[in-house]
Amino acid sequence: MLNQENLEKAKALFTRYPEKKAALLPILWIAQGQEGWISQEMMKFIGDLVGVPYAHVLGVVTFYTMYNDKKLGKHHIEVCTNVACLLRGSDKILSAVEKACGTKLGSTSADGKFTISEVECMGACGGAPMLAIGEEYHEHLTPEKTEQLLANLK
Amino acid sequence: MEKYILPEIKNYHEIEVYERHGGYVALKKVLNMKPDEVIDEVKKSGLRGRGGACFPTGLKWSFMPKGNDKPKYLAVNGDESEPGTFKDRQIFEFNPHLMIEGIIIGCYAMGINAAYIYIRGEYGKWIKMVDKALSEAYAKGYIGKNILGTEFSTNIYTHQGAGAYICGEESALMNSVEGERGYPRVKPPFPAQKGLWGAPTTINNVETMSNVPLIINNGAEWYSKIGVAKHPGPILVGISGHVNNPGVYEVPTGVSLLSLINDSQYGGGVPGGKKIKAVIPGGSSTMVLRGENLDGVNMDADSLKAAGSSVGTAGIMVMDEDTDLVRVLARIAHFYHHESCGQCTPCREGTGWLEKMLHRFEHYEARQEDVDMLVNVANQIEGNTICALGDAAAWPVQSFVKRFREEFEKRVKEKVEISAA
Ligand SMILES: Cc1cc2nc3c(=O)[nH]c(=O)nc-3n(C[C@H](O)[C@H](O)[C@H](O)COP(=O)(O)O)c2cc1C
Ligand code: SF4
Ligand code: FES
Numbered sequence: 001m002l003n004q005e006n007l008e009k010a011k012a013l014f015t016r017y018p019e020k021k022a023a024l025l026p027i028l029w030i031a032q033g034q035e036g037w038i039s040q041e042m043m044k045f046i047g048d049l050v051g052v053p054y055a056h057v058l059g060v061v062t063f064y065t066m067y068n069d070k071k072l073g074k075h076h077i078e079v080c081t082n083v084a085c086l087l088r089g090s091d092k093i094l095s096a097v098e099k100a101c102g103t104k105l106g107s108t109s110a111d112g113k114f115t116i117s118e119v120e121c122m123g124a125c126g127g128a129p130m131l132a133i134g135e136e137y138h139e140h141l142t143p144e145k146t147e148q149l150l151a152n153l154k
Numbered sequence: 155m156e157k158y159i160l161p162e163i164k165n166y167h168e169i170e171v172y173e174r175h176g177g178y179v180a181l182k183k184v185l186n187m188k189p190d191e192v193i194d195e196v197k198k199s200g201l202r203g204r205g206g207a208c209f210p211t212g213l214k215w216s217f218m219p220k221g222n223d224k225p226k227y228l229a230v231n232g233d234e235s236e237p238g239t240f241k242d243r244q245i246f247e248f249n250p251h252l253m254i255e256g257i258i259i260g261c262y263a264m265g266i267n268a269a270y271i272y273i274r275g276e277y278g279k280w281i282k283m284v285d286k287a288l289s290e291a292y293a294k295g296y297i298g299k300n301i302l303g304t305e306f307s308t309n310i311y312t313h314q315g316a317g318a319y320i321c322g323e324e325s326a327l328m329n330s331v332e333g334e335r336g337y338p339r340v341k342p343p344f345p346a347q348k349g350l351w352g353a354p355t356t357i358n359n360v361e362t363m364s365n366v367p368l369i370i371n372n373g374a375e376w377y378s379k380i381g382v383a384k385h386p387g388p389i390l391v392g393i394s395g396h397v398n399n400p401g402v403y404e405v406p407t408g409v410s411l412l413s414l415i416n417d418s419q420y421g422g423g424v425p426g427g428k429k430i431k432a433v434i435p436g437g438s439s440t441m442v443l444r445g446e447n448l449d450g451v452n453m454d455a456d457s458l459k460a461a462g463s464s465v466g467t468a469g470i471m472v473m474d475e476d477t478d479l480v481r482v483l484a485r486i487a488h489f490y491h492h493e494s495c496g497q498c499t500p501c502r503e504g505t506g507w508l509e510k511m512l513h514r515f516e517h518y519e520a521r522q523e524d525v526d527m528l529v530n531v532a533n534q535i536e537g538n539t540i541c542a543l544g545d546a547a548a549w550p551v552q553s554f555v556k557r558f559r560e561e562f563e564k565r566v567k568e569k570v571e572i573s574a575a
Contacts, residue, residue: 123240
């Protein structure tokens with residue numbers, strides 16, 4: 001369920017569009033901001049709020065890669081491996097991330113601290129190789145810088 | 155050249171600084187013009203879209219029905235997900251008001267009362283920057299009801315994507331704004347007839363909109379003389395891969411590709427003085443060029459077309475002589491397969507086959523006949539799909555195999571040698 005403050009925010013979004021359904025993506029963002037992921041209960045709640053069936057919400061959540069229908073680790077490490085990053089050594093960055101997090105690509109570390117994902121081009125090719133943690137981009141990486149970065153995460 | 159889209163002025167993203175340098179003067183000028191005069195000016199300027207297809211912007215605007223009696227919409231495309239493309243982000247960060255002023259002018263010209271700036275989900279930080287700039291412009295009365303005391307009103311909102319390259323395709327983008335999965339729509343009807351919520355809609359790229367105030371301030375005549383005549387104006391070029399100074403550079407169209415890669419004020423050459431093996435000139439979907447064939451090739455639509463590629467999003471990716479091109483193409487194929495929305499069979503299945511076959515090449519498991527089969531599969535996707543993602547997946551494969559066939563054949567031969575040993 002959205003908390004009171006977020007519910008107000010969500011309802012305010014309806015004024016932006018001629019149809020309520022259009023607020024679905026932004027409301028899913030609010031929900032994910034609140035919980036870190038989007039549960040089945042949350043999808044049902046949002047479906048009722050927006051006036052669409054649960055199946056529609058589920059379809060949208062699973063279509064877009066950035067909505068998480070499962071809980072992730074505390075820090076989501078997203079490593080770009082697309083062409084510009086590949087050309088500048090994303091392989092080494094990925095290995096450094098796996099080593100520092102103590103877990104493999106596509107999984108969450110045993111202590112629940114890190115989840116590592118491979119992502120498609122993040123629009124930071126000039127800063128390749130790069131990774132993102134939440135909304136923060138970290139560009140022009142080296143394996144050493146990467147290890148340092150992750151070691152500093154609490 | 156003087157810089158217009160990304161001028162080097164401190165704190166230009168703040169509305170006061172932007173105003174002090176002539177910001178929102180174009181808007182005031184436009185509010186005293188007739189909407190059709192504005193469209194004519196944009197037409198005469200020769201501005202062509204910066205989102206990849208180079209479509210003439212004024213012409214696109216003229217497709218919209220006239221009048222303000224029925225709802226019409228503008229969608230501004232900041233999905234920026236084509237690998238090798240990272241220019242719109244610079245506008246969000248360093249010159250959001252230029253884009254916003256362009257959007258208000260576009261709305262006025264087409265009689266539109268609501269615009270949505272669609273920004274890729276990963277750019278959360280930059281969406282906040284744009285939202286801040288929008289609220290500054292609202293506070294000054296440039297956006298909202300009765301703009302600067304006139305009869306004209308319009309609202310502008312950001313809309314955050316959520317990780318889907320396909321939402322950069324204009325009709326998928328509209329579905330995504332409407333709260334749907336990002337499936338492209340069959341055309342016709344075209345957006346100017348039936349777009350957002352069934353109403354006439356125009357879709358333009360972020361950089362395209364940012365060129366509009368320049369045209370109004372300085373005149374179409376002035377604008378049309380920047381760069382090459384058939385594709386004029388300043389253009390943001392992103393340079394990545396094997397260059398010393400990767401980054402976004404603003405240049406007039408028509409600058410030579412080699413100068414962009416090698417000159418010290420741009421890419422600064424290939425690290426270690428290595429040779430250029432290959433260049434993708436306009437984002438990952440544009441056809442690859444051989445390093446030895448770059449003489450006389452310039453960054454504009456016609457020159458790149460003549461060279462057998464296209465300007466796309468002007469995202470140049472440079473690959474030095476040691477690059478494993480098979481691996482690069484395999485990575486590109488993985489991307490298009492991953493991003494295919496799955497609606498049409500040639501794209502859904504074809505991109506998967508391409509990815510699998512290229513995986514075999516990469517791991518020395520391909521057969522000689524697979525080289526031609528790659529091209530066959532790509533040819534069967536091209537032109538047979540609902541949207542241009544199918545073409546975008548086919549072009550890299552066709553061009554890599556055509557222009558670097560030896561790399562793919564070698565990958566087969568090496569396997570033969572390994573298995574014989
Ligand atoms: C698969 C696909 C992805 C696209 N991605 C983008 C994008 O991220 N940004 C963009 O401006 N245009 C993108 N386009 C092009 C748009 O469909 C559309 O042509 C463009 O936004 C029009 O703006 P313009 O005329 O100002 O260039 C994409 C097209 C396809 C087929
Ligand atoms: S071409 Fe591909 S991405 Fe486009 S509609 Fe068909 S399946 Fe979807
Ligand atoms: S390829 Fe990694 S950010 Fe573009």
